[in-house]
Amino acid sequence: xxxxxxxxxxxxxxxxxxxxxxxxxxxxxxxxxxxxxxxxxxxxxxxxxxxxxxxxxxxxxxxxxxxxxxxxxxxxxxxxxxxxxxxxxxxxxxxxxxxxxxxxxxxxxxxxxxxxxxxxxxxxxxxxxxxxxxxxxxxxxxxxxxxxxxxxxxxxxxxxxxxxxxxxxxxxxxxxxxxxxxxxxxxxxxxxxxxxxxxxxxxxxxxxxxxxxxxxxxxxxxxxxxxxxxxxxxxxxxxxxxxxxxxxxxxxxxxxxxxxxxxxxxxxxxxxxxxxxxxxxxxxxxxxxxxxxxxxxxxxxxxxxxxxxxxxx
Amino acid sequence: xxxxxxxxxxxxxxxxxxxxxxxxxxxxxxxxxxxxxxxxxxxxxxxxxxxxxxxxxxxxxxxxxxxxxxxxxxxxxxxxxxxxxxxxxxxxxxxxxxxxxxxxxxxxxxxxxxxxxxxxxxxxxxxxxxxxxxxxxxxxxxxxxxxxxxxxxxxxxxxxxxxxxxxxxxxxxxxxxxxxxxxxxxxxxxxxxxxxxxxxxxxxxxxxxxxxxxxxxxxxxxxxxxxxxxxxxxxxxxxxxxxxxxxxxxxxxxxxxxxxxxxxxxxxxxxxxxxxxxxxxxxxxxxxxxxxxxxxxxxxxxxxxxxxxxxxxxxxxxxxxxxxxxxxxxxxxxxxxxxxxxxxxxxxxxxxxxxxxxxxxxxxxxx
Amino acid sequence: xxxxxxxxxxxxxxxxxxxxxxxxxxxxxxxxxxxxxxxxxxxxxxxxxxxxxxxxxxxxxxxxxxxxxxxxxxxxxxxxxxxxxxxxxxxxxxxxxxxxxxxxxxxxxxxxxxxxxxxxxxxxxxxxxxxxxxxxxxxxxxxxxxxxxxxxxxxxxxxxxxxxxxxxxxxxxxxxxxxxxxxxxxxxxxxxxxxxxxxxxxxxxxxxxxxxxxxxxxxxxxxxxxxxxxxxxxxxxxxxxxxxxxxxxxxxxxxxxxxxxxxxxxxxxxxxxxxxxxxxxxxxxxxx
Numbered sequence: 020x021x022x023x024x025x026x027x028x029x030x031x032x033x034x035x036x037x038x039x040x041x042x043x044x045x046x047x048x049x050x051x052x053x054x055x056x057x058x059x060x061x062x063x064x065x066x067x068x069x070x071x072x073x074x075x076x077x078x079x080x081x082x083x084x085x086x087x088x089x090x091x092x093x094x095x096x097x098x099x100x101x102x103x104x105x106x107x108x109x110x111x112x113x114x115x116x117x118x119x120x121x122x123x124x125x126x127x128x129x130x131x132x133x134x135x136x137x138x139x140x141x142x143x144x145x146x147x148x149x150x151x152x153x154x155x156x157x158x159x160x161x162x163x164x165x166x167x168x169x170x171x172x173x174x175x176x177x178x179x180x181x182x183x184x185x186x187x188x189x190x191x192x193x194x195x196x197x198x199x200x201x202x203x204x205x206x207x208x209x210x211x212x213x214x215x216x217x218x219x220x221x222x223x224x225x226x227x228x229x230x231x232x233x234x235x236x237x238x239x240x241x242x243x244x245x246x247x248x249x250x251x252x253x254x255x256x257x258x259x260x261x262x263x264x265x266x267x268x269x270x271x272x273x274x275x276x277x278x279x280x281x282x283x284x285x286x287x288x289x290x291x292x293x294x295x296x297x298x299x300x301x302x303x304x305x306x307x308x309x310x311x312x313x314x315x316x317x318x319x320x321x322x323x324x325x326x327x328x329x330x331x332x
Numbered sequence: 333x334x335x336x337x338x339x340x341x342x343x344x345x346x347x348x349x350x351x352x353x354x355x356x357x358x359x360x361x362x363x364x365x366x367x368x369x370x371x372x373x374x375x376x377x378x379x380x381x382x383x384x385x386x387x388x389x390x391x392x393x394x395x396x397x398x399x400x401x402x403x404x405x406x407x408x409x410x411x412x413x414x415x416x417x418x419x420x421x422x423x424x425x426x427x428x429x430x431x432x433x434x435x436x437x438x439x440x441x442x443x444x445x446x447x448x449x450x451x452x453x454x455x456x457x458x459x460x461x462x463x464x465x466x467x468x469x470x471x472x473x474x475x476x477x478x479x480x481x482x483x484x485x486x487x488x489x490x491x492x493x494x495x496x497x498x499x500x501x502x503x504x505x506x507x508x509x510x511x512x513x514x515x516x517x518x519x520x521x522x523x524x525x526x527x528x529x530x531x532x533x534x535x536x537x538x539x540x541x542x543x544x545x546x547x548x549x550x551x552x553x554x555x556x557x558x559x560x561x562x563x564x565x566x567x568x569x570x571x572x573x574x575x576x577x578x579x580x581x582x583x584x585x586x587x588x589x590x591x592x593x594x595x596x597x598x599x600x601x602x603x604x605x606x607x608x609x610x611x612x613x614x615x616x617x618x619x620x621x622x623x624x625x626x627x628x629x630x631x632x633x634x635x636x637x638x639x640x641x642x643x644x645x646x647x648x649x650x651x652x653x654x655x656x657x658x659x660x661x662x663x664x665x666x667x668x669x670x671x672x673x674x675x676x677x678x679x680x681x682x683x684x685x686x687x688x689x690x691x692x693x694x695x696x697x698x699x
Numbered sequence: 700x701x702x703x704x705x706x707x708x709x710x711x712x713x714x715x716x717x718x719x720x721x722x723x724x725x726x727x728x729x730x731x732x733x734x735x736x737x738x739x740x741x742x743x744x745x746x747x748x749x750x751x752x753x754x755x756x757x758x759x760x761x762x763x764x765x766x767x768x769x770x771x772x773x774x775x776x777x778x779x780x781x782x783x784x785x786x787x788x789x790x791x792x793x794x795x796x797x798x799x800x801x802x803x804x805x806x807x808x809x810x811x812x813x814x815x816x817x818x819x820x821x822x823x824x825x826x827x828x829x830x831x832x833x834x835x836x837x838x839x840x841x842x843x844x845x846x847x848x849x850x851x852x853x854x855x856x857x858x859x860x861x862x863x864x865x866x867x868x869x870x871x872x873x874x875x876x877x878x879x880x881x882x883x884x885x886x887x888x889x890x891x892x893x894x895x896x897x898x899x900x901x902x903x904x905x906x907x908x909x910x911x912x913x914x915x916x917x918x919x920x921x922x923x924x925x926x927x928x929x930x931x932x933x934x935x936x937x938x939x940x941x942x943x944x945x946x947x948x949x950x951x952x953x954x955x956x957x958x959x960x961x962x963x964x965x966x967x968x969x970x971x972x973x974x975x976x977x978x979x980x981x982x983x984x985x986x987x
Contacts, residue, residue: 031880031881032793035785035788035789035793036789036793036796036802038782038785039782039785039786039789039802039806039851040789040798040802040805042782042848042851043802043805043806043851044805046821046824046844046848047805047808047809047848048805049824050817050820050821050823050824051820053820053823053824053827054816054819054820054823057823126719126722129712129715130715130716130719132712133712133713133715133716134716136712137712137716143960143963143964144960145716147956147957147960148720148723149723150956151952151953151956152723152724152726152727154905154952154955154956155727155945155948155949155952156908156909156926156929156945156948157909158909158911158926158929158930158933159726159730159929159941159944159945159948160726160727160730161726162929162933162941162945163726163727163729163730163942163945164726165933166729166733166942167725167726167729169742171740171742172742173729173742175742176742176743203722203723203726206719206723256811257810257811260811260812260813261811261812261813261814263813264812264813264814264815264816265813266813266814266815266911266912267911267912267930270934271933271934281813281815284815284819285815288819288916294823297819298819298823301815301816301819301820304813304815304816305816308811308812308813312808312811315811316803316804316807390871390875391874391875392871392874411874412871412874412875413874413875413876413877413878413879417875418875418876419871419872419875421868421871421872422868423866423868425866425868425869425871425872426869426872427869427872427873427887427890428869428891429890429891438873438876439876439877442876442877442878442882443877472970472973472974472977473973473974473976473977474977475977475978475980475981475982476978476981477981478977478981486872486876487875490876490877
């Protein structure tokens, strides 16, 4: 089929590649460049959210570059380097992202495993049950956790009715509600890639391991887990990377003390109207996720396509 | 109808076809001539280039160099949809979303034929492959053999000048294969279309094709009728590839117009014809197992009589195979038909036996 | 002790599955139950009442938001399915062209990028363009553009896998029978990937309908999608009308998904039955 294209690099092919490529360049790359550019300018005057990069003053063209935003992110005038609220926010975000990923892995791996080992006839139904909540609004489901975890909420009332506690535990606006909410929302993202990898595994490998003397537990750690490595990393990155910048869950379920970077960017944008500062924060966020992004890309890469007909007749 | 000879012979001509994939030459200087109305087979093991060659004929690969002409028209530069050639794919490639009828009509619709004519042609094809009651079914509702017949009907519907078959019997099991072989050939011959087929199965090629080209490593080694290829292989590879052959390596010790002798470690082999060679040259002699006789008692013969010890015996029902080891250490494979139901030979493992063949049974090979 | 451990081992799978499913469905159950609550209370079910449902119809903001979200989602899903199909096609079929690694990275990136970054950068783009050429004003169009960026990535993933497992020889067969490349695509390839395109459409519809962050960044005055309205309510406190809306949504989605699954399963069984029947019939008549 490849050589078909030698017939005519029919304008169709260029069109088919060109349109999505152009779309991505215009709506993905270009905005990132603009992001960069805005981050190094100052807040604008009046209605302008940002000042021009190049302007003339007194008849002379000059660059108006300001690195203040980046400085402000990393260095607080009073407390010194690394003590800014922004650094704290990044740290908080990373902390929550890390623990969310961990929880999703601990809960999701066995879950995916058991679905993959279930009878083939009920697997589609099990998967459908996992996906069904995903198709209902995620906002509404997070909203529901607000109601469940409230001081006067269902969970507290149930625990008190059962006599396990005397006073309502504060769960809302704490780490608990944050992690519950994040794990809840991101669990399917961990389960699906894991499932995809686990279900493809050749069960005769486990049989061979048992035949050679491994206990089920050993076989699991020595064979199953290593073979599902790609799925684990894929799933982990699908959870970790977006949860760094997560905004909705922290603002509905998170407390006032531990603010994540998503909320900070939002506040800078819509409360302080400081677009350049928000842009700078976003740029730093991008740098933060580049390494995990590359990792994800590596492990979810499409299988290499064998050149056709090579050595075959 | 008498066509001028040129229109019959060399109906399909390939000259100097070469196809490179990166640095590997999948097809290396292949020239062929296929006659009108014949069934021509490309035979070889996987990797020999036969499928690439077929795809070049179909138009799915562009030759690196060389020409292909069909009925005098140069077609190598034409895309597949402009060639008067149709292919039956190994996987059948039936359109899963279309019925049998629509599958067959597909090519006709692309030609823009009037509806009435399409209907007539499709019905003709359905009758040809005996699938008229299944016209409305979808491919997945048919058995493998039925799917194949739909694929065949679809490729014949446009009345192509050349029909290509890609491993036509590959997907069928053994019993089905025999039956299908003859049915396929009957249909193709009744339509009268010129046909090139590709296969790795000798039996398929020998039973279906009128001429065979044996290929290896991108080259054509020999072209001929099944009998020619089998009885007169032109090199060791072909002798060994088609059927089975015992190869004796030796040196030409006598060369006369009507006979020659080759001296080998096993003894002197007499061949009933001369070859124009120089005494002392290295030669191989190929003898097919079924042409060798075996017995415990020494027969009264002058030539081509050898001795050995039986190492293996295998009983295959209609014939038996004996592996005999000579004093020189060579293993010779001998097959005997089991024409009677009892085992009269009395030969068993480790027996000392004699084996022999007639003067015309061997073929001399220089390469 | 061993008996207990063996019992646990045998059933740990079932326990774990049930526990996680309970976790996944707890909020949904909560929403449905409390949408019928007669008071505003969140902890106690005080009685059955339809009041929140009637309040729902009366809430013009919610209704307006719903209609807008519907419009945006329809546009987004359609655009995303088309662009996603193109991107998937390029990823699977075109093995070598200039800039391919960049293309691959760009298609996959929106899948994992935090929405805040996508929203912010797109907003900056829109503003810059608006300054230059006076268009677009932030509103429906800009939201659709933002959602489509995400939608295309998801669509490409869904369609890619179907495209990869498709039997390519039917495309060659179509060409062999006289189809030009474009005809091949519309007559053979498209019907083959149609189910994947439908799946991609539905997926991106849902994503767009549910999106908060990008909508918030890219919407303009007077343009508020349903999630934005709900989010606004959510920050201010509990509003049980939202529970009513949620219950309706859950009902629609559940019916949709269950119907779809049942139909798919039935089709699969039917197909298998037909294949088996054909094989059996052939074997019985001893013909091929």
